[in-house]
Amino acid sequence: MNFNIPAKVQFIIDTFYNNGFEAFLVGGCIRDYLLNKTPKDYDIATSATPDQTISLFEKTIPTGLQHGTVTVVIENENFEVTTYRTESEYIDNRHPEKVEFVKNIKEDLSRRDFTINAFAYNDKKGLLDFFEGKSDLKNKIIRAVGNSDIRFNEDALRMLRAIRFSSQLDFDIDKDTLSNIEKNNLLINNISFERIRDEISKILLSNNPRKGLLLLKNTGLLTNIIPEFKDTFGFDQKNPHHFEDVFEHSLSVLEKTPSILTVRLAALLHDIGKPSCFNLDEKGIGHFYGHNIKSEEISRKILNRLRFDNKTIKETLKLIREHMNVLDNPNNSNIKRLITRVGLDSIENLYSLQEADILSLKDPSVATHKIVKMREVTNNILISKEPLSLKDLAITGDDLINELGLSKGKIIGDVLKKLFNIILDYPDLNNKADLLKEAKKIVESYQN
Structure with a gap:
């Protein structure tokens, strides 16, 4: 050989x-x-x-x-x-x-x-x-060298590595090795969050993230690392659009997303706030009003605890917060507002998360067409090069100072933001002359 x-x-x-x-x-x-x-x-x-x-x-x-x-x-x-x-x-x-x-x-x-x-x-x-x-x-087996109980007591990170290799290679874990992961799951609390974060990230980015997360759950490792998940296990959503409990649904979403860390973190965590937002209506149907905000709040604590970098945290939380904004009637105006909130670099990541969420419903056909339309409108906006940020305005703070006699300060930023909101609906007004006219109206409204 x-x-x-x-x-x-x-x-x-x-x-x-x-x-x-x-x-x-x-x-x-x-x-x-x-x-x-x-x-x-x-x-x-x-x-x-x-x-x-x-x-x-x-x-x-x-x-x-x-x-x-x-x-x-x-x-x-x-x-x-x-x-x-x-x-x-x-x-x-x-x-x-x-x-x-x-x-x-x-x-x-x-x-x-x-x-x-x-x-x-x-x-x-x-x-x-x-x-x-x-x-x-x-035989596609993950087996510890020698006594697995001793191996995991020597280095508890090996328990996560076993699951990571199982996810990456699509191998099964030897029965004795798996049993000793469950037996020693509390030892993971002795491992640094940075090491745990790195292994969790590799599991999420593998070809079999659902397999890895189920192994983490079944061995007890997951509730040691992210105890906030415990309430999602077996949580019946009592909703006609869902056929899985909250945790299983999250795994279904996870496995349908592209292998991008922020998207997969968002998929895993996007519904973690549902149990605390649950309420039943008079027909016995479950609702989770505001669960995206609650999930964002819980996820912020989790991601900070696991020592993710600020950029990853910010991007992931943004996707979680916006994942419910699947628009019934997408048009240039509301899509541009969505892009300004999420960012042009992240909008496709959001659509990928929303699409995976929809495909994990009992009947995806109720909403898949909405994502198709949202992508179509987004593409048209990009082709036409419509303004999508303050820097795209055909007017600057200096123009407001020189043309309207405004003083430097908060008012400059406020006027520019209002002008930007105007051109999101009326992009043809994005020229210096029209924007100065609109700026005068805004300033006069402050003075009245």
Whole structure:
């Protein structure tokens, strides 16, 4: 078995062998090769100590010497090289207190998380598979190396990684491994929110996000990470348009959205406020007035807790807030107002979320045509290049000051905003002469 190893990686491995050391490609890159995928990165394990590694290469970065890791830089490209090691005494369910360098590649591989990540390969010794990872790849199984209970107590993040790999590869999780995730789900509370966020994001962006979220729910991990979901489980919407509980509906929406993080976060969270907004009318039909605002409020707390960046939070909340604005009679005026609220860069993301929401109803035909029409009107607006923001006004604050004698201050911004609202309905007025006339009327209304 031969893999097409990049020349720079082969150079690193050959350098070790030429100086009396072993070196192997290890981990996920071998898994990717076996799955006929191109690896995204290449990790190398070696029998050389960090100091020996540093001495062999012209440029290195001491990335994590205490854990045996050195970054070797070849023509401005970084490659992580780690000394064979064993780990013990995990005091915080994440980081080993004790790292010991060893000379045996099998000992190093035995500390890996899952069998499908515990491979080693070089062109001299071929593929090393001490833990039947190749068989698990063939059978599409995620299985811990050795005792899964011990593996998860060593590093609780591995529980999320198991579910992430299951979602990305569409593999099943071995029964014993899955059982021990459920048994140890409380340990996830010892992991940093940043690490959890990264794994959740990868699950959401996978080809099987519904599978991943159901695994998170069924193992108890989800309610440890996002306890706000608990009220959505099994919540009967008692509404003729819905046939799933709130959580299952959210997963249906999620799996129909494009693989864009903000859209998938919004899909997952868009109805999380429904249980607290629920009321029954006299006919016994459930309604959720204002649930988009409540969902936005709850989601803000969740996204901040998980340490998402401000841009992602702002974009996601905007989509959640606006997801109910599916217009019955879209026209240039109301679509332009929607675009100004959401932003031109985000409007298609909103339509994708709304479309997925509609397609997850009991009868999607009641509203799918509305999204078609909204996209059509939006396209016509873009083709005609109608003004969509204050900067598109044919008049500036300086014009108001110079032509109307206004003083700098709040009034300038107020007048410009009112002018912009006028041209959303009457785009033909977007010329300096007409806008100055309208501005005079606005100023006079302030004075009266």
